[in-house]
Amino acid sequence: MPEFNLDALRRWPDVEADNLYAVDATDRLLLDTASAALQTSSAGQVAVVGDTHGALTLGALHAGAEGVRVHQDSLTGERALAANARTNGFDGRFTSSGLGADLFSGVRLVLLQLPRSLEALEEIAWHIAAEADPGVTVLAGGRVKHMAPAMTTVLNRYFDTVTAGLARQKSRVLTASGSLSPGPCPFPLEAEYDVRLPLPLRLRAYGATFGGAKLDPGTRFLLPHLRDARPAGQAVDLGCGNGSIAAYLALTRPGITVTATDTSAAAVTATRATAEANGVGGRVAVVRDDGLSARPDHGDRFIVLNPPFHSGHTVHAGIALKLFAEAGRVLSPGGELWTVWNSHLQYRGALERLVGPTRQVARNPRFTVTVSARTG
Known part of the structure; x- marks a missing residue:
């Protein structure tokens, strides 16, 4: 040894x-x-x-x-x-x-x-x-x-x-x-949010689910802009967390299926629970994966990402850059990556380099929403 x-x-x-x-x-x-x-x-x-x-x-x-x-x-x-x-x-x-x-x-x-x-x-x-x-x-x-x-x-x-x-x-x-006697298990956590749909968006989360059962403020800023997106039949929620983006995509587009992926076991379990709670469990497939490692090159046309900016307790852009590169690898020509990110992080140059031409869809003092297109 x-x-x-x-x-x-x-x-x-x-x-x-x-x-x-x-x-x-x-x-x-x-x-x-x-x-x-x-x-x-x-x-x-x-x-x-x-x-x-x-x-x-x-x-x-x-x-x-x-x-x-x-x-x-x-x-x-x-x-x-x-x-x-x-x-x-x-x-x-x-x-x-x-x-x-x-x-x-x-x-x-x-x-x-x-x-x-x-x-x-x-x-x-x-x-x-x-x-x-x-x-x-x-x-x-x-x-x-x-x-x-x-x-x-x-x-x-x-x-x-x-x-x-x-x-x-x-x-x-x-x-x-x-x-001590632990009593009933307090998980999953549950919450509901008005996101301008006929019914509230129901979120479920477990202890290690990033953000818990809360609607992340960056995701809240992103969701209404996704109504302008045009996924053709299938979408990918990269880094799905509590499943808010995956469920929203499935709820607003009855004709598509969504693949939600996250490295976190708690996120995968939470996203399944969120999809079921919103009645779209049959159209949301949830996969535990390191980025998009299980997906082939150039096979996807629409990806949505709200990237993390921490590695443990350390603020570090490395995970976001890794996910941008993964999206660039799996997108087919003409495919799009929709991303929301903290405006001060200035990710646009990295998105241009790792995915393709990037345009700004919306911006406020805290967050920026961009679309990056794969060209070749």
């Missing part, structure tokens, strides 16, 4: 850049805090949640754990873990699972990278309390600047004891134990 070195882990196929890392101080602190428990754990008793690129999972295996179960919301993260496992000789020693009993049944130790949203933390905590061994210990780590007292409040709803460890390299670990 190759010598294991956390610093050698890569983010690929995720965006790689000098200021983006596959392992951070929180990963290291979690592994050090769990070291003794990992060495004495039995097979199948350890679960890892929120591992970005494999550092926690492979670090736990290196420390002595066996049969580690892993949940990563991002398919890109799953693929990065798999690539790092192959490189470091850990193939076949962990299993990837959805957020549920397959992940937590019988588990006595959970290593958790604290998520960005309180809703995501609550859904994870609910599942642990409902499905893990009653004696489970949860080690939840994060960067101090991103940790809020409300995180402890959420954990206290599901565990009898929650304590905070000492900070190290600007990271800290919360330890939760003593599972």
